[in-house]
Amino acid sequence: MEPIKTSTPIPLKIQKHSEKEMLFVWDNHEQTKVSYFNLRFHCNCAECVDEWTRKKRITIESISKDVKPVHVEVVGRYAIQIQWTDGHKTGIYPFDFLYKLTKDVTEGKTNGSIEQ
Numbered sequence: 001m002e003p004i005k006t007s008t009p010i011p012l013k014i015q016k017h018s019e020k021e022m023l024f025v026w027d028n029h030e031q032t033k034v035s036y037f038n039l040r041f042h043c044n045c046a047e048c049v050d051e052w053t054r055k056k057r058i059t060i061e062s063i064s065k066d067v068k069p070v071h072v073e074v075v076g077r078y079a080i081q082i083q084w085t086d087g088h089k090t091g092i093y094p095f096d097f098l099y100k101l102t103k104d105v106t107e108g109k110t111n112g113s114i115e116q
């Protein structure tokens with residue numbers, strides 16, 4: 001048996017925090033929040049990010065300010081897939097990516113809208 005990898009926290013709870021924010025409760029007891037808008041903008045799928053250059057193919061202006069998740073589903077043991085009110089549903093958010101993004105946003109290190 002492989003030991004369970006513990007370097008990346010696993011979300012125990014993913015829930016709607018408000019009309020604009022999603023709340024994550026992680027298995028290391030941290031809680032992080034991120035706006036739906038940020039989460040949608042950070043979609044890493046091939047439609048949103050060029051697979052070769054890793055450059056965003058979407059602009060911040062192209063995202064609706066009041067975009068919301070319609071459906072959130074856990075994919076395997078490493079990611080969630082989100083379906084949005086704008087019809088987008090190919091985005092998969094790995095836990096390590098989510099953790100970093102939401103933690104940075106929660107701690108005010110980034111407002112999430114700056115390209116990296």
Ligand SMILES: [Zn+2]
Pocket residue numbers: 043044045046047048049088090091
């Ligand atoms: Zn996408």
